[in-house]
Amino acid sequence: MEVVYITIGVSIIVAVFFFIVFIKSVKSGQYEDTYTPSVRMLFDDELVAKPKENIKNQPE
Amino acid sequence: MSFNNCYHCGLDCGKKPVEFNDKYFCCNGCKTVYEILNANELTCYYDLETSPGTIPKDIKGKYNYLDNEDIIQKLLEFNDTETSVVEFYIPSIHCSSCIWVLENLSKLNKGVTTSMVNFPKKILRITFKNKSTNLKELVELITSIGYEPYISLEDADSKNKKVDKTLVYQVSIAAFAFGNIMLLSFPEYFEVDEFWLEKYKYLFRWLMFTMAVPVVLYSAKDYFISAYKGLRHKILNIDVPIALGISVLFIRSTVEIFLDIGSGFFDSLTGLIFFLLLGKFFQQKTYNFLSFERDYKSYFPIAVTILNNDKETSIQVKDIKKGDRLLIRNEELIPVDGILINGNAAIDYSFVTGESVPVIKQSGDKLFAGGKQTAGAIEMEVVSTISQSYLTQLWSNDVFNKSEQITIKNITDKISKYFTIAILLIALFAGIFWYFYNASMAFNVVTAVLIIACPCALALSAPFAFGNILRIFGYKNFYLKNAETIESISKVNTIIFDKTGTITSSDKTQLTYIGKELTKIEKKGLKSVLRASNHPLSRSLYEYIIATPFEEKPTLFNEILGKGIEAVIKNMNFKLGSSSFVEAKAINANETSIYIKINNEFKGYYLFKNSYREGTKEVFEKLGKEYDLVILSGDNDGEKPYLEKLLPKNTHFKFNQKPEDKLEFIKNLQKSGKKVMMIGDGLNDAGALAQSNVGIAISEDVNVFSPACDAILDAKLFNKLPKFLTLSKKTISIIKASFVLSLCYNIVGMYFALNGLLTPVVAAILMPLSSISIVVFVTILTNWISKKL
Numbered sequence: 001m002e003v004v005y006i007t008i009g010v011s012i013i014v015a016v017f018f019f020i021v022f023i024k025s026v027k028s029g030q031y032e033d034t035y036t037p038s039v040r041m042l043f044d045d046e047l048v049a050k051p052k053e054n055i056k057n058q059p060e
Numbered sequence: 061m062s063f064n065n066c067y068h069c070g071l072d073c074g075k076k077p078v079e080f081n082d083k084y085f086c087c088n089g090c091k092t093v094y095e096i097l098n099a100n101e102l103t104c105y106y107d108l109e110t111s112p113g114t115i116p117k118d119i120k121g122k123y124n125y126l127d128n129e130d131i132i133q134k135l136l137e138f139n140d141t142e143t144s145v146v147e148f149y150i151p152s153i154h155c156s157s158c159i160w161v162l163e164n165l166s167k168l169n170k171g172v173t174t175s176m177v178n179f180p181k182k183i184l185r186i187t188f189k190n191k192s193t194n195l196k197e198l199v200e201l202i203t204s205i206g207y208e209p210y211i212s213l214e215d216a217d218s219k220n221k222k223v224d225k226t227l228v229y230q231v232s233i234a235a236f237a238f239g240n241i242m243l244l245s246f247p248e249y250f251e252v253d254e255f256w257l258e259k260y261k262y263l264f265r266w267l268m269f270t271m272a273v274p275v276v277l278y279s280a281k282d283y284f285i286s287a288y289k290g291l292r293h294k295i296l297n298i299d300v301p302i303a304l305g306i307s308v309l310f311i312r313s314t315v316e317i318f319l320d321i322g323s324g325f326f327d328s329l330t331g332l333i334f335f336l337l338l339g340k341f342f343q344q345k346t347y348n349f350l351s352f353e354r355d356y357k358s359y360f361p362i363a364v365t366i367l368n369n370d371k372e373t374s375i376q377v378k379d380i381k382k383g384d385r386l387l388i389r390n391e392e393l394i395p396v397d398g399i400l401i402n403g404n405a406a407i408d409y410s411f412v413t414g415e416s417v418p419v420i421k422q423s424g425d426k427l428f429a430g431g432k433q434t435a436g437a438i439e440m441e442v443v444s445t446i447s448q449s450y451l452t453q454l455w456s457n458d459v460f461n462k463s464e465q466i467t468i469k470n471i472t473d474k475i476s477k478y479f480t481i482a483i484l485l486i487a488l489f490a491g492i493f494w495y496f497y498n499a500s501m502a503f504n505v506v507t508a509v510l511i512i513a514c515p516c517a518l519a520l521s522a523p524f525a526f527g528n529i530l531r532i533f534g535y536k537n538f539y540l541k542n543a544e545t546i547e548s549i550s551k552v553n554t555i556i557f558d559k560t561g562t563i564t565s566s567d568k569t570q571l572t573y574i575g576k577e578l579t580k581i582e583k584k585g586l587k588s589v590l591r592a593s594n595h596p597l598s599r600s601l602y603e604y605i606i607a608t609p610f611e612e613k614p615t616l617f618n619e620i621l622g623k624g625i626e627a628v629i630k631n632m633n634f635k636l637g638s639s640s641f642v643e644a645k646a647i648n649a650n651e652t653s654i655y656i657k658i659n660n661e662f663k664g665y666y667l668f669k670n671s672y673r674e675g676t677k678e679v680f681e682k683l684g685k686e687y688d689l690v691i692l693s694g695d696n697d698g699e700k701p702y703l704e705k706l707l708p709k710n711t712h713f714k715f716n717q718k719p720e721d722k723l724e725f726i727k728n729l730q731k732s733g734k735k736v737m738m739i740g741d742g743l744n745d746a747g748a749l750a751q752s753n754v755g756i757a758i759s760e761d762v763n764v765f766s767p768a769c770d771a772i773l774d775a776k777l778f779n780k781l782p783k784f785l786t787l788s789k790k791t792i793s794i795i796k797a798s799f800v801l802s803l804c805y806n807i808v809g810m811y812f813a814l815n816g817l818l819t820p821v822v823a824a825i826l827m828p829l830s831s832i833s834i835v836v837f838v839t840i841l842t843n844w845i846s847k848k849l
Contacts, residue, residue: 001259004260008263012267015236015240022232023229023232026225026228026229026232033180033181034180036159036176036177039179040163043159043160043163
């Protein structure tokens with residue numbers, strides 16, 4: 001049953017790793033603006049310039 | 061979208077829309093924005109949302125100060141020879157189209173590398189190449205598409221305000237440790253004598269210990285600090301028993317595992333700290349787009365144009381000297397007191413007084429800092445520097461310099477005094493009893509009492525109740541600075557109202573005509589004359605008169621500044637303006653009015669009356685039953701008779717109050733033991749708002765700036781004020797009820813503790829159970845009472 005030392009050790013290392021990643025993400029400001037990215041992600045298609053005719057015919 | 065609404069901003073286009081590309085616009089400004097976007101293939105802006113735009117402001121020359129190297133350096137966040145980074149606060153960001161167009165700025169200006177919007181904070185962050193563009197160009201670009209940034213002295217002075225994330229780290233460490241320790245301590249809850257458990261329990265215990273150390277030393281450090289500060293001021297605040305409980309838990313648990321007596325209470329310890337911090341976290345609701353700390357600096361421009369031998373240069377406001385000649389353009393704020401030299405001065409003092417009808421000044425008249433010029437450019441000579449100006453002097457008052465009080469006596473601390481003494485006594489007597497009865501158990505029992513008495517549930521009820529109410533209020537557009545404000549509101553017994561802009565609405569002035577009825581032709585003529593005038597009063601009167609003006613222009617038109625207009629149209633001779641100009645007897649000198657004379661015959665006058673907010677009467681009647689009400693106004697007492705009729709009899713009135721007088725008045729009330737709530741709006745109320753126990757700023761548009769205060773109330777919700785006040789009171793009752801409940805938990809726990817039966821498993825059940833049930837209790841009740849809001 002000495003394997004318990006290894007499994008516990010590994011599990012704690014994994015846990016600590018994720019914890020550090022979390023702290024890092026907070027520090028880098030990832031959670032400061034939780035709204036804009038949700039809107040921004042929908043824009044990617046529009047970035048491609050549409051031909052002018054197309055825009056004119058679009059319903060308002 | 062209907063035919064009559066502007067394609068860009070959605071406003072009514074009126075009779076003559078500007079047409080372009082088969083689209084209709086309300087004005088040339090909106091059309092220009094469309095043209096810019098259209099030329100750069102950015103019309104997608106209009107597909108994302110319907111009429112998302114705002115009318116661009118005319119800014120010719122306004123941003124010339126951005127050529128000043130010093131100012132540029134102050135505004136830039138990052139700068140090297142190649143690239144610069146700048147952040148702008150843009151109040152008009154409001155929809156997804158805004159995000160889209162602002163993030164595609166690089167299409168409009170090739171110098172922009174990236175631009176990013178933070179929507180909740182309404183901040184645009186631009187990275188640009190120094191070689192191909194500059195700050196002024198960028199500001200003018202975003203202003204020209206309707207997103208004028210807000211640049212102020214305050215921004216320039218306080219760069220790099222870092223958000224304090226300590227609490228987030230503290231909570232996350234506590235959560236991490238709590239979860240892991242729970243798992244590790246599970247085997248020992250059931251005290252099974254099993255070979256492998258016996259073998260590994262030491263490893264488990266030491267792991268728990270290792271994880272608990274940072275929780276106690278880092279996550280819980282604020283409780284120790286606060287308890288220490290409290291004790292130094294001889295106050296037993298709630299953090300004293302908490303700090304005591306945490307230390308006892310930690311010490312006893314450490315002793316237990318060192319001496320191999322048991323597994324300790326590390327799970328309860330970390331759980332306790334985790335819940336406490338969670339409460340703190342929940343209470344900490346901030347409104348990113350609002351600021352409760354603004355002083356005059358945030359209203360004032362950074363720089364102003366100074367005239368030196370007919371040369372225009374921009375200097376920073378703080379460098380203005382006595383005797384300087386300033387050029388104030390349209391829509392610019394006057395930063396210092398001075399004397400008008402020349403130009404058409406119509407000063408809007410709504411920032412200062414809440415009164416939005418501009419005041420007309422003539423050369424030689426004194427201009428006060430804080431006014432906004434609304435009719436073309438003027439020249440003025442400075443008579444006092446910024447810190448010595450009439451309005452800004454107010455900020456040298458002590459009220460604005462007092463540091464945050466360390467020991468605010470709140471509801472939890474009040475009860476904690478008795479609570480702490482009680483548990484110390486219980487622990488003492490239990491210790492003495494067990495010492496004689498069974499000495500080996502004495503340590504156990506005393507520590508158990510202190511552990512179980514740790515007022516976790518007690519400390520949680522207020523944060524969760526306040527936090528929840530804070531959110532509900534915010535949802536209803538009543539924004540509080542922090543949770544303590546709710547408690548202060550519930551204690552108030554005197555309410556003071558400012559008049560102009562607070563109980564009157566500043567944008568809608570009511571017009572009444574008194575005198576001989578005007579014929580249709582006369583009305584038509586009057587409207588045609590008014591059309592030619594740019595005076596603000598003429599404009600509001602023009603809007604008010606219902607008639608179609610004549611096609612032709614007046615044959616004679618003479619506007620005499622500060623007096624009135626003389627005009628001839630269709631052989632009718634019009635003379636309108638002040639009573640002296642029209643040579644009519646002034647009827648009530650204290651009120652704004654336009655006198656009308658047609659063909660040398662005095663017809664009557666239009667009276668400009670402030671319109672009182674909807675429900676003012678009801679609000680005062682409701683509040684009058686419970687509170688002392690005072691109206692404290694900087695205006696003259698012209699409307700006193702009317703107000704006396706409108707408002708309940710016990711309302712007191714004080715007129716002609718200077719900003720300092722308002723502050724002193726509140727100070728005196730407080731000295732006589734009153735708890736004062738001040739409700740105001742302008743900068744002239746700033747002193748009173750800061751001095752009062754609760755200062756509420758009324759705001760027509762919460763994104764626009766309001767003076768430093770404890771709460772910001774959307775002006776539309778003025779009539780709901782009594783409801784907000786009662787709700788705050790009810791919240792306090794809920795908290796009191798939850799105290800009783802949490803004391804019951806303590807009594808149950810005390811039974812286990814005093815009998816020496818407190819095992820880790822009992823603690824592990826009792827602690828979370830009490831905390832969670834209290835949280836559920838207050839959350840449900842606060843939601844229930846605010847349902848009627």
